[in-house]
Structures are given as C-alpha cells and as structure tokens.
Amino acid sequence: MSSGAFPSPQAARIDGPIIRPLRPGEEAELEALLAAAYGHARFGPTVRRLAGMADAAVHVLEAEGALRAAAAVVDYGRVAYLGIVGTDPAMQGRGFGRRIVEAALAPVPPDRVILLDASVAGAPLYEKLGFVDVDQSVVLEARAPVEAPPVPGMAALTEADLPAVIAYDSGVFGADRTSGIRALFREHPGGAVICRDGGRVVGYGLRQPDRIGPVLAETQAIGAALVAALSASGPEGPATITVPSSNAAMLDHLRGRGVAELRRLRHMRRGGDRHPSDRGRIAVMASFHLG
Ligand SMILES: CC(C)(COP(=O)(O)OP(=O)(O)OC[C@H]1O[C@@H](n2cnc3c(N)ncnc32)[C@H](O)[C@@H]1OP(=O)(O)O)[C@@H](O)C(=O)NCCC(=O)NCCS
Missing domain, CATH: 3.40.630.90 (Aminopeptidase)
Incomplete structure (x- = not known):
C-alpha cells in the first residue's frame, strides 16, 4: 500500500520533458505536430497506420503540456525503419530531436540493421548517431x-x-x-x-x-x-x-x-x-x- 509520502516517478519529472509512447486518442495532436514540423498536412493516414501496427513503436516527447517531438520505429525483425522524426518548430535546437530519436532507437535489438531517409534538417543528427549514407531516395x-x-x-x-x-x-x-x-x-x-x-x-x-x-x-x-x-x-x-x-x-x-x-x-x-x-x-x- 502506498502511504502517499513519496512522489511517484511521474510527479518527480513533471516539469521536465517526458518521453513516452504515444497514447490512444493522441493521434490528432501528433498529426498536427508533424504537419507543423514538416510544413505539410498529409500525416493522418501515416499516424493511424503506425498506431495500429503491432511492430511499430511511436515515441513522443511532451513538454509544457503538449507534444513537442516524435519519432517512430517499425521493427521488421532483421531490419528496423526509423521515421516521422519531427520537433515543434518553436522548440527546435533544444536537443528534443536528439532525445526523441535516441529514445526511439533504444529498444531496438542490437542485431538490427536500422534504415532511414534523412531530410537536410535531419541528416546532421543521424550522422552524429552513427548513420552512414547508402544512396538517395528520390521523390x-x-x-x-x-x-x-x-x-x-x-x-x-x-x-x-x-x-x-x-x-x-x-x-x-x-x-x-x-x-x-x-x-x-x-x-x-x-x-x-x-x-x-x-x-x-x-x-x-x-x-x-x-x-x-x-x-x-x-x-x-x-x-x-x-x-x-x-x-x-x-x-x-x-x-x-x-x-x-x-x-x-x-x-x-x-x-x-x-x-x-x-x-x-x-x-x-x-x-x-x-x-x-x-x-x-x-x-x-x-x-x-x-x-
Ligand atoms: C530534424 C529535427 C527533428 C531536429 O530537431 P531538433 O529538436 O531541432 O534537434 P536537436 O536540437 O536535438 O539537434 C539535433 C542535433 O543536430 C545538430 N544540428 C541541427 N541542425 C544542424 C545543422 N543544420 N547543421 C549541423 N548540425 C545541426 C544540433 O546541433 C544537434 O546536435 P547535438 O545534439 O550534438 O547538439 C527538426 O529540425 C525537424 O523537425 N525538422 C523538420 C522535419 C524533418 O526534416 N525531420 C527529419 C526527417 S529525417
């Protein structure tokens, strides 16, 4: 039985950014965050798809009462794919991108090959985390x-x-x-x-x-x-x-x-x-x- 004398881990961290899995019901907020980060609003199907896939894990960073950064990993077994990396434009340059990507990659077993497709904005972060170029993905x-x-x-x-x-x-x-x-x-x-x-x-x-x-x-x-x-x-x-x-x-x-x-x-x-x-x-x- 808890006496209530000790703060829970959540209460102790309430002022700092919290990284956690996306919760059911937060899809629309994540969609809006990604639309702001990427500058276009086509993330609805992507967010719903990832939220419904058993082998996908969507991580979000929450700060000041709202979602501020996100990253998802789909783990296919031998290969894992990192995607939907984005930080609220008003909060970029504070280390949120690095933290959310590190948190998303942390549970990936070490034998996986991790793949991603980097934008100009994202590439410097991935280089720092040890990713190397394979080729290009031409849109x-x-x-x-x-x-x-x-x-x-x-x-x-x-x-x-x-x-x-x-x-x-x-x-x-x-x-x-x-x-x-x-x-x-x-x-x-x-x-x-x-x-x-x-x-x-x-x-x-x-x-x-x-x-x-x-x-x-x-x-x-x-x-x-x-x-x-x-x-x-x-x-x-x-x-x-x-x-x-x-x-x-x-x-x-x-x-x-x-x-x-x-x-x-x-x-x-x-x-x-x-x-x-x-x-x-x-x-x-x-x-x-x-x-
Ligand atoms: C990419 C993005 C997620 C980075 O988010 P962020 O919260 O600003 O990232 P951080 O503050 O953690 O910075 C990440 C690192 O990259 C470095 N960095 C960022 N921009 C850089 C640049 N143009 N040149 C060199 N390094 C850069 C930072 O110094 C930091 O390095 P450090 O951890 O060693 O200090 C953000 O710019 C974004 O949402 N962009 C739009 C969407 C997008 O392109 N997503 C990536 C798709 S692959």
Whole structure:
C-alpha cells in the first residue's frame, strides 16, 4: 500500500520533458505536430497506420503540456525503419530531436540493421548517431498516368495473393514486412497489382491516393508496367513516387515520361555490414516509415 509520502516517478519529472509512447486518442495532436514540423498536412493516414501496427513503436516527447517531438520505429525483425522524426518548430535546437530519436532507437535489438531517409534538417543528427549514407531516395511526382508497354501476367492483387507477395517482398527487401504490406493493402485494396510468371511472383505494387508504392519487380519492364497500372488506377491528382537512386533504369523511365523530381533524401543505415535490400529491384519505396 502506498502511504502517499513519496512522489511517484511521474510527479518527480513533471516539469521536465517526458518521453513516452504515444497514447490512444493522441493521434490528432501528433498529426498536427508533424504537419507543423514538416510544413505539410498529409500525416493522418501515416499516424493511424503506425498506431495500429503491432511492430511499430511511436515515441513522443511532451513538454509544457503538449507534444513537442516524435519519432517512430517499425521493427521488421532483421531490419528496423526509423521515421516521422519531427520537433515543434518553436522548440527546435533544444536537443528534443536528439532525445526523441535516441529514445526511439533504444529498444531496438542490437542485431538490427536500422534504415532511414534523412531530410537536410535531419541528416546532421543521424550522422552524429552513427548513420552512414547508402544512396538517395528520390521523390518524384506524377501528374498523369505514366505509360509503359504492357507485360504478360499482370492481374489485380487480392487478399489471397498476400502470403506469396509478402514472401517475394521479403526476399527483395531483406525482412518480413507483413504488417506494413497488410496495412497498406487494407487501406486501399483497389490499388494493388501483381505480376506472375507461371505460378511465381515476379513483381507487385500498391498505391495510396496520393502516392504510388511499394513497387518491387524482377525486371525494369515489369516495374514500369506495374507503375503504369497503378498510376492509372488512382484518383485524379498528383501522386508521389519515391525511387532508390540505385535504380537508375526506373529513374530514367520516369524522367523520360515527364515525371518531375521534387527532392532527394539521404538513405542511411546503421548496423550490419551491408544493406539488407536489393535496392535495384525496389522500383518504388513504400514510404519513409515503412521502407
Ligand atoms: C530534424 C529535427 C527533428 C531536429 O530537431 P531538433 O529538436 O531541432 O534537434 P536537436 O536540437 O536535438 O539537434 C539535433 C542535433 O543536430 C545538430 N544540428 C541541427 N541542425 C544542424 C545543422 N543544420 N547543421 C549541423 N548540425 C545541426 C544540433 O546541433 C544537434 O546536435 P547535438 O545534439 O550534438 O547538439 C527538426 O529540425 C525537424 O523537425 N525538422 C523538420 C522535419 C524533418 O526534416 N525531420 C527529419 C526527417 S529525417
């Protein structure tokens, strides 16, 4: 029985910033924090997705009665991905970014390769924490369907295809992304395409209303055909497409069809002796928090 004579740990720390997991019901506040940090308001689906994934941990820093910084890690087993790192613009430069990233990474087992895609603002922090450059993640924007010659074996991807797709994805990405792929598919089951050669999966792709990806494929022709199908299947309006810079064939293809480059992020790694993915077969990344 507590006598009440001793303050609880929470009470003792009440004036300083507190780092803790995101609580149910705080999604809208986190979304607003990220919108302020990144300068755009497209984080609703991301926050809800991460909050619902069993292998994702969203950390927040609370100070002066509000959420001031955030970072999330998705732990896929061999690979962990760090994303949605942001600090309230009014409170940057006080060490909150470093503290939230260190707290988010602390529970990650030491055998994981940790990956991230760094903005110009974030990169200096990640360098200090031991991350090294792999290549770049090139963000492009399609404003119209991106045409490509058809290839045989393309079909709408259904729930029944998911186990085979997840196994294929694991061989290319280097870890089991079941949670992320299932979450994206559930959100938009209509925006999903598979390509088979006989019974074998040789490519697949998913899309959300405002982005295409992931798209993984055995050949550039299949990757281009998947992007074409996905780009024609979405709503009107621009869709972002994020391509590893090591997939030069896909970048050339998109540029040749007038798809404009918006920006580049530094794809960085910490841990392991090599990158776990075959980035050449990743035609389009899923997102900066799902890899
Ligand atoms: C990146 C971001 C989270 C950093 O947040 P912050 O709270 O200001 O970070 P900190 O105060 O902990 O600073 C982090 C470290 O980076 C250093 N740093 C920050 N900006 C720097 C710069 N332009 N050049 C060199 N070092 C820099 C700081 O000195 C600090 O190093 P230290 O811990 O050794 O002193 C914040 O700028 C942000 O939210 N940016 C917009 C969203 C974004 O781009 N997120 C990152 C996506 S990868």
